[in-house]
Amino acid sequence: MNKQFTQLLTFLALTLSLNAHAQQPNVLIIVSDDQGWGDVGFNGSTDIPTPNLDALAADGVVFSQGYASHPYCSPSRAGLLSGRYQQRFGHENNIPYDRVTEDDGLPLSELLLSEHLVSQGYHTAAIGKWHLGDHEKFWPINRGFEEWFGFYGGGMSYWGDTGNKSADHGVLRNGEIVPLGELSYLTDDFTTAAIEYIDDFAQEEEPFFMYLAYNAPHAPIQAPQKYLDQVSHIEDGERAAYAAMVVGMDDGIGRVIQKLKDTGEYANTLIFFYSDNGAHIHGASSAPFRGHKGMMFEGGIRVPFLFTWPEGIAGNQVYDHPISALDIFPTVIEAAGIKSPDKKLDGVNILPYMRGIAEKPHRVLYWRYSDGAGYAVRDGNYKMVYSGYKEEYFLFDMEEDPFEHTDLKTLFPEKLHSLQQLYSAWNENTVPAKWYDPHAENVLKEEAERQNYINKAKGGERKK
């Protein structure tokens, strides 16, 4: 019996069984922050131990070509929760850090996954980093989440300290300040909150949707001794500290999964784990891919990404075709058997692919930031990148050259042209960014640092 046929039978059996129970699945989306593609065991990390994520991966599907929809934090999350390209509603840059206005946030006109699910009878909770608007009207509790434990900004001391800022920039529970004395290490605190919510939700008839957005391993690089001890074999101090943050998150995910098992919820829970964008440059690694956070090369957008649903999807799979974080919204709707929102979603339901009853999705993926200062298109094996800070186009064959070494644009000008045409057509259905791009400074600074090394290296070369 071939594999696809076996999977089809499994699928039919499960569908019948699910219909018999009429039990909608729970949904758990776990987001990691600035973690590199290679920095999980299931993608081959040899230095950072992630046993809990690896065990989860073994129960489900690893996406070897799983993409975030944006190379920075805030827009990536906006795409995830709306299920739509951020550029359709002006949220294509990070929220301004210090000039934030009360209009800067994920537009209220967008229907979020949380809003849709709560309207369909799901219980909902958001935990961790929000970064989709500092003003109260944008907070999770006003965006479809019944429960919220976390902070609204883009970064936060892991010890909960707000420094010179007022306490309301700190950790909040349903909008109320959590006293510092109740916090230990944010990664642990978020894990604890998730476990408490699962305990509550498990007593309800209705399914739940939990959005567990760790800010680990985003800056600041902070970790307690207990996690640092687990990576004492890493001799590069910066990477060791970063790795300890990944270990803390992995440890927390292990405890969350255990709670799901203990409460009997695990088997019928869809779990997605992915990083909001590629590796930042302080100890993280997008190896073996080119580039890092903020770039349209794979290192900026290809991320650790897995999916499990024990009752619905066979485990121990690797899916090798591109999928996007935008696919989560439509996949959840399909799995939950609920109606689609009125707005056009940009992802696809990936369940048929995971079940081997459909070939790879034939479609094109797009990325853009800063009103087109950088953008990329992937169509099949071909990928076009426009890098504003390098002022250059690139064309890659991702099957032949997955690490993006060889620019083919002069060899295949027609292909470049056809990808440019695709991009232009897509671009027509977008709007300008609603606020300036505070992250662009980082990208320019990183490129300047790069050029500085190059210039220094060739500085003494004698001209012939």
Place this chain on the structure above:
Amino acid sequence: MNKQFTQLLTFLALTLSLNAHAQQPNVLIIVSDDQGWGDVGFNGSTDIPTPNLDALAADGVVFSQGYASHPYCSPSRAGLLSGRYQQRFGHENNIPYDRVTEDDGLPLSELLLSEHLVSQGYHTAAIGKWHLGDHEKFWPINRGFEEWFGFYGGGMSYWGDTGNKSADHGVLRNGEIVPLGELSYLTDDFTTAAIEYIDDFAQEEEPFFMYLAYNAPHAPIQAPQKYLDQVSHIEDGERAAYAAMVVGMDDGIGRVIQKLKDTGEYANTLIFFYSDNGAHIHGASSAPFRGHKGMMFEGGIRVPFLFTWPEGIAGNQVYDHPISALDIFPTVIEAAGIKSPDKKLDGVNILPYMRGIAEKPHRVLYWRYSDGAGYAVRDGNYKMVYSGYKEEYFLFDMEEDPFEHTDLKTLFPEKLHSLQQLYSAWNENTVPAKWYDPHAENVLKEEAERQNYINKAKGGERKK
């Protein structure tokens, strides 16, 4: 017909054929400087292109567990050329940088491979970095090399500039200063010299021994535009500049191999390529192994290492048991069919292992620096490390845990004890270092930097 038997037949046929011609092989030892294990394509590098080394590897044997005999430059080279543990003659530290006396160099009482081969009728040439004594009596032309093009110190501007130092600290040809105007980029200049010597040697009846010791990719990190252009896909500037140096060396090696082929010498030349120690910390990478240059973890001593001899050894092999740079001397003697020196050599002839007519060598490998401030022993799968700067012993099972994450010393105290006993016995046949260790400062500084990251990471942790 099984593989070993086929290899045996090949070996016998080759031996008969060689005897018929009575033609001794040439020997080419190419040394790379501070290059990381993973920074060659034949060990899996995905970012640094090394097509020429990879092609060479395909013609011969890659040693997946190839070891340098020391984690820094100068002693490693002393071990290579003498075929003996450096600690037997006091050369276990780098040559002092600024307090060098005229006694500081590879002792004249040691018989070098060059001295032995020249006495047996070989033509000899040394090219590149020496680092085995600044004083004239230690120079290659006084240590068995008929020809010498290179510099005697440990580091050198790739543009040939000597800065504030006199010109005789620069590049010399047989001891005479080479004018700056005749130099371009040292890596290229060394390649050019190697090609010229091969042209000369090819006209001789006698075989030749060439020691081609590139100082690339050691600091300073300098490279011309033409090599930087080949790694423009590397977005980390420091790594890009380092990678360009590796590319320059690979390009040079390709041209040297081509010259050997053009002159008909390639098929009967033993070629060794290896790095003198593990990755330095400025852009190089010993990934996936632990640590870097100066350490007794694998990242300090396990290096890119290959061997080819088209007429004598089947190609396309990977040899997975430990071998050491100390094995080169006895292997060369065996291949050349000449007498052994009177002194005890510490390596073994590896030809029978490459030919599949002997099992893996059963023996123990030792490392030591700074009179025991750091040392290591490997016996089979077990490896003991004593780290002076961490003030700690480690015991690893290299088969179960090749990346040295899990210290087993408390689990297997008897094993630790037996390795300590081996070390003590070996140590009795060594002498104290003849000069202080200038590199120890680097190791301590690197450890302090590491600890600084760790302390900063845990700085805000609240005590319960």
